[in-house]
Amino acid sequence: MMLQAEHVSKQFDRRVAALTDVSFSVAKGEFVSIIGPSGAGKTTLIRILNGSEACDSGQVILSGQHLEQARGREKTRIQKMIGTIYQDFALVENVSTLQNVLNAALPDMAFLPGILGLFGKARREEAAALLGRVGLSDKLEEPVHSLSGGQKQRVAIARALMRHPQILLADEPVASLDPVTGQQILELLKELQEQDGLTIVMNSHNLALSQAFSDRLLGLGGGRILYDGPVSGATEEVLERIYASAGIEMAVSGDETAASGENVAASGKDIASPVEERK
Amino acid sequence: MKRKKTALLWLLLLLLFILAGRFTGCSLPLFWARRSHAADIFLRMIPPDWSYFPRILTPLWATVQMSVAGTVLGTFLALLAAPLCAANLFSPRPVRMVFRILIQVLRSFPTLILALAATFLFGLGCFAGTIAILIYTFAIMTRLCYEDIENASVRPYQALCAMGTPPGRAYFRAILPEIASSYLSNALYLLETNVRHSAILGYVGAGGIGLLLNEKISWKEYNRVGMILLALFLAVCLIELLSSRLVLLVKGERQISRTGKRILIGAFLILFLLSLAAVGKPDFSRTSFQTVRSMFSGLFWPDWSFFLQGGSGGLAWLLLETVCIAFVGTVLGAVISLPLAILGTGRLMPAPAALFFRLLTVAVRSIPFLIYGIIFIRISGPGAFTGVLTMAACSIGLLTKRFTEAIDSLDFRPWQALSAMGVSPLLRIRYAVLPQLLPALGSALLYRFDVNTREASVLGIVGAGGIGAPLVFAMNHFHWRQAGAITLGLILLVWLVDLLSAWIRGGKRR
Known part of the structure; x- marks a missing residue:
């Protein structure tokens, strides 16, 4: 199994439980969509899966390694295998697309070359190639703030790919895009899954797109898993x-x-x- | 209900102004009766002694070097300290609190007081001056920088951390680009301020052109003083011109080529290295361990009996006087600045007239407070009134600049709409112009009041009242416990004013 979540629970304050006893697993090369209404705990789940948030109890296992117990260097080592894209893209707006993609190389670099931006030729070429892969080969030096929403999400995908992730987490990747652009972004993700064998876990409240592109649906409601099965079974x-x-x-x-x-x-x-x- | 409250607030302010004016001994009749003395010294400076010019160049250059070195180093250190003060990054609460308190304490002192303290540690000369400018810059820049960080988007930073980037690297690559333009333009503005401040550091023996200025004033060679002031004016003009150009670049309103950028950065690096070379070594020959120890023990174990002493001459009384000087001085400065700003804006005045008034403003600004002090002391004698006049003169520069910016960004469409309805000009000003101007003017005033409270503590040096005289006196006579008490009072005062202005600003936003 690529990713396993076992009995994951999370509470933000004493009364409201964000997640209760959530268990599921994702196989290598699968495209899983987490669906559910607002407030169901979808984003919290993604944040726990990439280590941004700690769960109160339960286990998150990525390729056999326990993320939930890891601290410090150990946790960083596991996080390096995860790529995440976000609803608001989370890109540095003032710098070029290339620099944004290169930022993904920072975890592997020493402090000084890292902050000075001395990435070296090989990394630059790789980043440029990835931007070409997502269809932005003519926008390498463009500052991110001049791009459209769909283009920004493509940069974010290239940044995630730069890490050679074992798994790609997508937190509402199309929620701030128009329907056509959203469709294109999902086509890109699907292509990455089919051609590169990338494992993808996406949460979305766009049900139609989730049904059209994913292999499996995970229904989350009130912090519990209410459905886990193929798209046709929903x-x-x-x-x-x-x-x-x-x-x-x-x-x-x-x-x-x-x-x-x-x-x-x-x-x-x-x-x-x-x-x-x-x- | 709301109108009543506003009216009440204005009334309260007016009352405070009158009371503070009374307290500081402001007297218009006195000013009017002795007005002829204002021009006395100025007239004696004209014509300036041209032959003296070559002798000024070396100390003037040293002054610029001191401020460049201090500003660059302080600005750089601020970059490292700011993330530790920011609440939205990696800094844990205790670390944040310690750093914030440190910054707040350092921020309480004007450059001159810092320089005086530095001369005790590092001996006389440029090194002490550079250190003073460094600390001053560091405190102000850190504060501005961490406020920027807290307003910046942390999402890219979090995204980088989520993929395993260590927080330090994520800060430099994801937060810094977002705050860079504001950071650099603040630094350029401070550089210009620092050149003006460092011109008087010689007064306490901290190097630069101030030594010469002080000497010529005490020898009453006013035409040479005039020459120094002229040279200073030219230097300030040059730096202001340069920095306004650079700010445009930094803010991305103008573009230059890659090579142009490289040349610019290279030139700046060379300037910085040249400046470092001139700073020289500290002179520890007169620094005794005893002095340093009693200095710090004085700061940590202040003279409580002096701290709590009431009545006139007591600490509380002196602090109150300082605040009153700052308050009345700021208001008077604003009264002079508003017409200057209107005359200096290209939108309302013909271009040559606007240029003339702008130059006049720069000239007013380039003159060190020391000169205003000795001019006004001939009118109003030693005391708080002189302090008020000096403070007002020093406020004009910044206030006029801010006011001009506000007027330049006025939207005239409501004005035209009202005039199309046949509303009279006075009412148009009341309903179309003032609502747009007041917030900007208010925040400029508030900011200047904050600065003035800190700067007012140096007025004592020229005998112009406030907390400065006893502080400098105590320091020069090694009464460190008394100096410690005054320092503590000053820190508390600046902190209170800070809280007050934050409260007013918060209230305005609501």
């Missing part, structure tokens, strides 16, 4: 249950619409029922 009924968990939160905060109120009534029991059987 029927109307299953999806309704996943997305109804948002209705519960709204019911608690007291501003739900009549329609979602019905949903809650219909599916309230199901939430408490055990997670659907895994294959």
Whole structure:
């Protein structure tokens, strides 16, 4: 197994649990989408998977190595194998695309050459080649702030690839893009999966795109896994249950619409029922 | 309700102004009666002694070298200290607090006081002056820099950390590019300020042209003083011109080629190395271990009886006087600056007139406070009133500059809209211009008041009241415990003013 999450739980304050007993595994070369309503814990899960956030209990195992116990150098060593892209791209806006991609080489460099930006010819050529791969070969020296949203996400993908990651995590990669651009970005990710055998875990609240591009869906609602199975298995009924968990939160905060109120009534029991059987 | 509150606030400010004016002994009739004395010294400086010019060049160059070396080093150190002060990066809370307190303490002193202290440690000469400028720059730049960091986006930094980049490297590569333009333009502005400040450091024996200036003033060779001031004016003009060009580059409003950039950086490096060469070695021959020890023990075990002493002549009274001087001086400076700013903006005035008033502003700014001090002391005698006048004159430069910028960025469309409706000019100013100007003017005033509280502590050197005289006196006579008490008072005062201005700014934003 490439990535395993075992009984992962996370609580931000005493009352609200962000994640409760989340377990799943991802095989090498798989494209998995985490779907679910806002507040389901999707982003928290990604942050735990790449080590930005520590979980309260449970295990995160990447290629047989425990990320959740690792500290300091050990943790850094595991993090180096993970590439992440984000909804807001998280690029340095004032510098060129090439420099942004080169930043991914920093973990392997000594302090002084690192801060002075002395990356060497080989790294520069690799970064340029990666930018070509994502379709930006004519924008190497362009500052990031002059690019469109889709182009920025391509730079971020090139930066993640620069690490030769064993796994690519994508946190809402198309949420701030228009539909056409979003589709193109997912086509690029799909291509990377098929041609390079890259393992991808993406979270998205764009259900249609998740269904169209991924091999497997992971339904997250109220911090629990409500579905784990192939895209075809996620029927109307299953999806309704996943997305109804948002209705519960709204019911608690007291501003739900009549329609979602019905949903809650219909599916309230199901939430408490055990997670659907895994294959 | 809100209007009532605003009106009340203005009334309160006016009342405070009158009280502070009373307290500092400001008297318009006195000023008017003795106004002829204002020109006395100036007239004696004209014509300047041209033959003296060659003798000025060496110390003037030393002054520039001192400020370049101090500014560059201080700015660089600030780059390293700022991430330790910032709340959104890797610095743990205790480290952050220690560094912030250190910066706040260093920030409380004007360059001259730092230079005086440095001469005790490193002997007389340029080295002490450079150290003083370095520390002053370091404190101010660190503060500005960490505020910028806290306002910058940390997302790219976090992204780099998430892939295993050590925080230091991530800071340099992901945060620095975002704050670089603001950082460099602040540094250039400080360089210019430092050249002006370092011109008077000679007064306490810390090298540069100030030694000469001090000598010529005490020998009453005013035409030579005039020559020095003229040379200083030219130097400040040159640096201001250079820095305004460089700021445009830094902010990306103008582009140059790659080679141009390299030449520029190379030239700057050479200038910096030349400046370093001139700093020289510290002179420890007169520094005794005893002095250093009593200096630091004085700072850590201040004279509490003096600290708590009440009544006139007590510490609290002196501090109050200092604040009042800064407050009244800032307001008077603003009153003079507003018309100067309107006359100096190219949007409202014909270009030659605007240029003339701009040059006038630079001239007013390039004259060291020392000169204003000895001019005004002939009008109002030793005391707080002289301090107020000096402070006002020193505020004009910065306030006019900020006001001009505010006027330059005015949007005239509401003005045209109101005039199309037939609203009278006075009402147009009230409803179309003032709402746009007031926030900028207010924040400039607040900032200058903050600076003036710190700078007011040097006025004592020219006998112009406030906390400076006792502080310099105590330092020169090695009364370190008393100096420690005053220092502590000064730090508390600056901190209070800082809190006050942060509170007002926060309130304005709401």
